[in-house]
Amino acid sequence: MRLLIENANVFDTATLSFLGETSLVCEDGRIISVGETTGTADQVIDAGGLFALPGFIDAHVHFRLATLNFAQLAKWSEVEFGIHMARLSRETLDRGFTTVRDIGGDVNGLIRTIASGAAEGPRIVRSGRMLSQTGGHADVDSDTSVVPSCACQMPHSAFGIIADGVDAVRKGARYLLKDGSDFIKIHVSGGVATPTDPLESIQYTPEEISTVVIEARNRSTYVAAHAYMPQAIEMAVENGVWTIEHGNMLDEKSAKAIVAHDAVLVPTLATYEAMDAFGPSLGMPEQNLAKNKKVLDAGIASLEIARAAKVTMGFGTDLIGETQNRQNREFSIRAEVESATQILGSMYQVNPAVCRMEGEIGTLTVGAYADIVLSKRDPLKNINDLATPDVSFAHVIKDGAVVWSNKA
Numbered sequence: 001m002r003l004l005i006e007n008a009n010v011f012d013t014a015t016l017s018f019l020g021e022t023s024l025v026c027e028d029g030r031i032i033s034v035g036e037t038t039g040t041a042d043q044v045i046d047a048g049g050l051f052a053l054p055g056f057i058d059a060h061v062h063f064r065l066a067t068l069n070f071a072q073l074a075k076w077s078e079v080e081f082g083i084h085m086a087r088l089s090r091e092t093l094d095r096g097f098t099t100v101r102d103i104g105g106d107v108n109g110l111i112r113t114i115a116s117g118a119a120e121g122p123r124i125v126r127s128g129r130m131l132s133q134t135g136g137h138a139d140v141d142s143d144t145s146v147v148p149s150c151a152c153q154m155p156h157s158a159f160g161i162i163a164d165g166v167d168a169v170r171k172g173a174r175y176l177l178k179d180g181s182d183f184i185k186i187h188v189s190g191g192v193a194t195p196t197d198p199l200e201s202i203q204y205t206p207e208e209i210s211t212v213v214i215e216a217r218n219r220s221t222y223v224a225a226h227a228y229m230p231q232a233i234e235m236a237v238e239n240g241v242w243t244i245e246h247g248n249m250l251d252e253k254s255a256k257a258i259v260a261h262d263a264v265l266v267p268t269l270a271t272y273e274a275m276d277a278f279g280p281s282l283g284m285p286e287q288n289l290a291k292n293k294k295v296l297d298a299g300i301a302s303l304e305i306a307r308a309a310k311v312t313m314g315f316g317t318d319l320i321g322e323t324q325n326r327q328n329r330e331f332s333i334r335a336e337v338e339s340a341t342q343i344l345g346s347m348y349q350v351n352p353a354v355c356r357m358e359g360e361i362g363t364l365t366v367g368a369y370a371d372i373v374l375s376k377r378d379p380l381k382n383i384n385d386l387a388t389p390d391v392s393f394a395h396v397i398k399d400g401a402v403v404w405s406n407k408a
């Protein structure tokens with residue numbers, strides 16, 4: 001399949017600027033030419049007046065968290081999970097996100113289904129199940145009536161593995177890497193979605209964290225950590241964690257620690273706004289809504305602190321289930337603090353690195369995947385236009401094939 005896109009104003013992600021109208025030739029899922037056209041094409045798109053952007057990249061998604069109604073989620077069969085996850089992945093693609101980093105939950109079946117053509121969705125880089133201590137953010141069992149008979153027990157679900165102590169986290173990390181995880185996700189502070197861990201709790205010890213980091217490095221990959229609190233952020237990066245997810249409660253000291261250790265922060269602000277707005281009607285428990293309010297109120301300030309400290313930031317959303325349709329809203333929230341080039345730089349320059357796909361995604365250059373969003377509007381003039389794909393986009397292209405078109 002050869003696709004020719006003519007007269008598109010191509011975005012250069014190296015300089016974060018548009019290059020002017022040119023042509024793109026895509027074949028077998030890759031870009032094979034920029035600016036030169038040779039031979040015939042199976043499909044030609046005249047993109048005159050349109051702006052060509054690389055496919056969007058979301059560095060923090062959860063396809064396994066397919067509904068915000070956690071009570072319902074706990075009762076689903078694998079068939080129900082599969083149906084809902086396939087729908088969410090298709091809708092993600094329609095919004096322009098052609099690559100995502102799934103950062104918690106078993107999505108191996110979804111990846112295989114997309115690869116086989118039985119479902120449609122983005123390219124998925126995944127952590128697989130999350131590692132958590134007992135009572136940590138991935139410990140979704142609120143039943144305390146059964147006490148484990150030994151420290152070696154490692155309860156698990158489709159979302160996480162409960163591992164306590166150096167030996168257990170080592171075994172958990174090795175299992176995840178054997179299972180095909182592209183990187184490892186741990187939790188070092190409390191979270192919004194789980195019932196028993198206060199936001200302020202500090203989870204795991206330096207020894208446990210460094211053990212997971214060693215196992216990841218031995219397989220040439222890295223560790224990501226869910227973290228809100230400054231102490232948890234500092235402990236994580238000081239012991240080798242490379243990406244901090246969320247970071248809403250960070251202060252100047254913890255921001256400087258991220259910079260000092262060459263780590264990356266992946267803010268995810270859209271999810272807190274969405275849970276605040278829609279959580280009550282979707283059955284989110286009151287205790288979770290109260291925790292969400294704390295991180296929501298701190299979100300914009302965390303961006304300001306991170307920018308002032310020159311923290312390297314990626315672009316993520318962390319939206320759950322029914323709220324994933326607000327994925328593009330992250331552009332507008334980030335625009336309250338950042339410029340269009342800063343936001344696009346996070347997505348196109350930082351996210352390919354955390355996905356370990358530099359040169360393949362986030363760029364419209366020869367050899368890259370032919371993932372393209374053709375926009376009717378210039379996002380450098382108004383980044384908020386990317387928040388309205390149904391209005392602003394003309395085509396979404398993945399692997400050189402048109403997967404969504406605006407008929408209007």
